[in-house]
Amino acid sequence: MAVAGAGGVGLAPRAHAAAPAASLPALSSPADRNYWRAVQRLFMLDKKVLFMNVGTVGSPPEEVVATVDRVHREVAIGAKSGYSDFADVRAVLAGGYGCDPDEVVVTHNTSDGMSKVLAGLGLREGDEILTTNHEHAGGNAPMAMARDRYGVVIKRVEVPVGNDQRAEDYVALFRAAITSRTKVMLFSAPTYKTGTMLPIAMLAKLAQEHGLTTLVDGAHIPGMMAYNFHELGVDFLAGSAAKWQCGPGGTGVLYIRNKVLSQYNPNPLPEFWPMISSSYPAEGGLPPRSSGSKESYDIAKYLQSVGNGSIAVMAGVKNVCEVWDRIGRGRIQDYVLGLSSHLKDLIVERWGVQSLYSPKDDPRLVCALTSFNPFRDVNDVLDAKKSAAFVARLKDEYGIVIRNSNFPVIGSSAEHVPVRVSTHLFHQSEDVDRVVDAMWELSGKMA
Ligand SMILES: Cc1ncc(COP(=O)(O)O)c(C=O)c1O
Structure with a gap:
């Protein structure tokens, strides 16, 4: 079956004559060269250079570039404003990442997501964040700010490198470092230093046993790994939409657990404030966070609607996720x-x-x-x-x-x-x- 038609996923509208025909041949076997060459042709990456630094930045498919271009023009011609919570975009992302639309926000990048989470948690003097010595500035900078602003204490486990490790070793390292003051476990998965995928679900279980909040720096997860975010059992995961997910520059994905699905994480939702928002109620605040399997409100909406957004960039993020879903994330x-x-x-x-x-x-x-x-x-x-x-x-x-x-x-x-x-x-x-x-x-x- 042609992948482009799989599951009734239609092709995005052709923006203009330059847009590629984004259909793909049938896949005959997982290593089918013909199929993967067709996937390769979706991209406009300069073929004269062999670019193998996607961990820093990806390259959008031509169809996505055309979408952003077309919508930018429509916005200019129609002087359209982007005061929106972009529910349609979040719905597509939720489908691809195994969560609900009220749990996923399009951010500016991983660093933005990490900062929003660390600023929004109810951290207080003496609270400990347990992290690693291989974190990126995207996590290190907001942690340092929490330390300098509130007196939060940062503790780091030293992570081993190379092939001699097992997933259980990382869990044991974190387990040994948890104290009665630990409030948050923050770790990169994978670390950008060594490409070690810390075992997220196992570490999340450990955190749950100790009542800790989990924040994953998952910069490299969107577009690379076919994770179901609910199943990971974490509270927060910040990723990039412009690295492996190959969305427009300046885009990221932030997952926020917003309901209690006891099979994945039975713990209550942590205190969390949508710090950057222009739709937070002027009076009355937000209702209590949900304690059951249905959200009590759409937390992602509050973080998504911040002044005038870019309709074109959001269309590009939506489009690239559709391309990924069409190929199949697994x-x-x-x-x-x-x-x-x-x-x-x-x-x-x-x-x-x-x-x-x-x-x-x-x-x-x-x-x-x-x-x-x-x-x-x-x-x-x-x-x-x-x-x-x-x-x-x-x-x-x-x-x-x-x-x-x-x-x-x-x-x-x-x-x-x-x-x-x-x-x-x-x-x-x-x-x-x-x-x-x-x-x-x-x-x-x-x-
Ligand atoms: C682990 C990790 N976290 C955060 C970042 C920052 O990513 P972004 O540019 O999406 O903020 C990177 C960038 O390479 C990274 O590798």
Whole structure:
């Protein structure tokens, strides 16, 4: 069956003559090259460069660019205003992410979502946030503000790196660090440093046992992983819509648990204020949060309606989620994880398993970000300048874009600075072979 017609999902209206025909052939097998090449053609990414840094930013399909362009023009021509709670957009997102429209907000990005959650929680002096030493500034900055403003205490578990970990190890680390003052567990899944997918549902269970609020920095989850947000059992998850989800720049997805579904998380909803809102009632406040399986009010609406929004950008977010749903989020996850697994196998063949900072063998910990030490002399991974030169030369000499990242490693006095490769929908296994060959050759030149 043609995927474009699956489940009665229709094609988005053609914006103008330049819009691509976004139909896809039938998929004959999960690795059907013909099908995945057609998916690749949905994107307008420059083919002269092999772009493998989706963890920083994605690239919207041509259909989505056309939608944003068309709606921008309609807005200009009609002088349309965007005072809206964008319920239609949130309904599409909710379907794709396994939650309800009252639980999902289109934000500006992950950092915006993290900030809104940390500012909206009822944190007080002495409350502890339990987090990791591999967090991004998108979480670190609002945590630091909560510390400096309210006297909140930030405690960090040191996360191990590489392939020797099991999901249970991360749970044990967090469990050992919980105290009677812990109020919030905040962690990235995956971490952007090593591409380790911390086991969200297992950590959420742990948090539930201790009555803690969970906030996941899930910058890389939308568009990469086919998670059902309800099933994760977390209170909040902030992600990007412009990385793996390939939506317009400046967009993010924020999930807010807004009802008590006891099979996933029986705990009461935490105190939470929609801090940035222009629809919060002038008098009377909001009703108490729900204690049952039906929401008592639409919390997402309050966070979504903030002054005049961009109708065009919101149309683009909606459209890209429709494209993802049309292909199938489970199918996308399998494809991108399949490419990263192929990449890790090749890295292990050439550099050995010890070169990996990402996990490989526990399926609960893997994602489509792969981080490893590309240097023939393993100690060169401590050399930030050499790592930067490696990334720059891979671009200049091989036309391949990746990135590096620096982070503490248990037992090392200096930070490690390995490289990170993202595998996504617009890649084929040949691209993975190519980046591995190029990195192997370059590491030989730089030895
Ligand atoms: C784990 C993590 N959190 C937050 C961010 C910030 O993302 P955004 O630009 O969507 O705010 C990033 C960006 O790479 C990230 O990797």
